[in-house]
Structure formats: C-alpha cells, structure tokens
Amino acid sequence: MKTQILQTVAALALITTSATAQDNPMVNHTASYIAMPAAEGQTGAFAEFLAGAAAIVRDTEPGTVLWFALQADDTLAIFDIFADEEARDAHFSGAVAAALNQNADALVDGGWDDGVVANINNSDVLSAKAPVDLYTATTATYIKLKAAPGKGPELAALLTAAGPIVAETEPKTLFWAALQIDETNFAIFDIFADNSGREAHFAGQVAGLLNEKASELISGGWDDGVVANVHNFEILATK
Known part of the structure; x- marks a missing residue:
C-alpha cells in the first residue's frame, strides 16, 4: 500500500502541473450545499x-446541472451544481427556494434565516x-476540509488533480x-449506487493519498480533519 501511495503521489505531481489544461467536465461550475435540521416532528414532511421539489427543478432551472435532496436522520440537505454563478443566483430566486422560504417556519428548525440561509455553503x-x-x-457523502x-x-492542487x-x-x-469554498475551506461531494461503492471509494487511491498527506495539508489531520467531517x-431525489 505504501508503494502504491507513493506512486500515486508521483502521478499527481505530474497531473497537477497540467490539471488546468485538462478537460474538466465541470470547469467554471459552481456548487451549493445546505444542511438543514428538521423542525420537531416534521422530518417526514x-x-x-424536498423529494417533490426535484421535478420543479428539472422543469424550471436549466442552469442547475445537478440537484440532490438528501437525508441523514433528522437532517435534510440539498446539494447542487450550477453552470455558473448566474445559474446559482437564478436557483436561489426560483420556485423551489420561494416555496422553501414560505414553508421554512413549519419545516425547518430555525426557520428561513437561521435554519436555511445560515447553513448555505457556496463553492x-x-x-x-x-x-x-x-x-x-x-x-x-459530503466532507468539509479545512486547510492547514x-x-x-497545495490542498486545492491535490483535490484538482x-x-x-x-x-x-x-x-x-x-x-x-x-x-473550494474560500481560500481555506474545501469540500468533497460524491454519490454511490450503494454502500459497497462508498467502501471502495474510501479504500481507493485518492483516499489513500489524502490519508498520507492529511497531517501536512489538513487542519486536524486525517482523524479530526477528514474522518470527523464525513x-x-x-438520496431522496435527483435532478
């Protein structure tokens, strides 16, 4: 495993120098992640x-390239990818955002301002x-990472490569x-058909490299900076 990781490090060193020249399928795209606590007794509602909102996004938001409604116990979340910042602005002024605003006091712990807006992470x-x-x-899976x-x-270069x-x-x-959220904060978002896909991912080359470099690049290292933030x-619904 150590040899494999070192080989991957060497490969990444070469890839990083030309990553911006490669065909990135989502170059210039933006993203948004919002994790929202359900109001007491309102998790199901x-x-x-959110599951019903997927069809509205599909029909009314051409610039929203990907949209996911997510659930972990009493926390609901939305993750989306936009063609550009203009498309993200259109999303937040669109029909789904308006409906969520209208229903936030009933559905979200903290309502619109403290339960939704305060939890928006744009990147x-x-x-x-x-x-x-x-x-x-x-x-x-969503993982937020803070650079050392x-x-x-350096963390941006590793993730890009x-x-x-x-x-x-x-x-x-x-x-x-x-x-990339800002100069210090980063994140990874990924989806899998099932838990076997997630397990394969966390046993893969990129996870191994991140583990190897975490003590140097990530505040808190592997355990407190990566694993603790997984x-x-x-997935409830997808556009």
Whole structure:
C-alpha cells in the first residue's frame, strides 16, 4: 500500500502541473450545499417536500446541472451544481427556494434565516468525475476540509488533480466533485449506487493519498480533519 501511495503521489505531481489544461467536465461550475435540521416532528414532511421539489427543478432551472435532496436522520440537505454563478443566483430566486422560504417556519428548525440561509455553503468546482447512472444512486457523502495554515493552494492542487484518478479507478463512484469554498475551506461531494461503492471509494487511491498527506495539508489531520467531517446521506431525489 505504501508503494502504491507513493506512486500515486508521483502521478499527481505530474497531473497537477497540467490539471488546468485538462478537460474538466465541470470547469467554471459552481456548487451549493445546505444542511438543514428538521423542525420537531416534521422530518417526514420536510423529506417529502424536498423529494417533490426535484421535478420543479428539472422543469424550471436549466442552469442547475445537478440537484440532490438528501437525508441523514433528522437532517435534510440539498446539494447542487450550477453552470455558473448566474445559474446559482437564478436557483436561489426560483420556485423551489420561494416555496422553501414560505414553508421554512413549519419545516425547518430555525426557520428561513437561521435554519436555511445560515447553513448555505457556496463553492467553486475544482475538479469532477462526470456523473453516470445518477438515478441508480442511493447514498451520498459530503466532507468539509479545512486547510492547514498556509496549505490552501497545495490542498486545492491535490483535490484538482484527484478528479481524473477517481474517474479512472472508481467505477462505483457515480459522481465526485472537489469544491473550494474560500481560500481555506474545501469540500468533497460524491454519490454511490450503494454502500459497497462508498467502501471502495474510501479504500481507493485518492483516499489513500489524502490519508498520507492529511497531517501536512489538513487542519486536524486525517482523524479530526477528514474522518470527523464525513457526513453520509440517503438520496431522496435527483435532478
């Protein structure tokens, strides 16, 4: 395993120098992630609301490239990818956002301001594996990463270079995106057909490399900076 990781590090060193020149399937795309706690006794109603919103997004938001409604116990979440910032702005002024605003006091703990708006994480897509078989996916993972002091550019380079490796080596990872929230904060979002796909991902080359480099690049290292920030979800609906 150590040899494999070192080989991957060497490959990434070469890939990183030309990553911006490669065909990134989502170059210039933006993303948004919102994790929202359901109001007491409203988890089922909130989940039903988000599942029903997928059709509205499909019909009214051409610039929303991907949209996922997610659930982990009493936490509901939305993750979406947009063609550009204009499309993201259109989404937040669209029919689904308006309906969520109207129903937030009933469905979301904290209502619209404290339960929805305060939990929005906007980001830019650094690298991605193009989505395949989206409607067979049942589970998703979101991981927020904070770069160690002064290591933001290096972590960004690693995540940018990882996309092609995921695409080449992880057939059970149906979609993968590396995201940059700001100069210090990053995230990874991916979807899988089932838990075996997630397990293969976390045993794969990119996870091994991230483990190897975490103590240097990520605040909290592997255990406190990566594993502690893994959030697994059931997928309720997809655009």
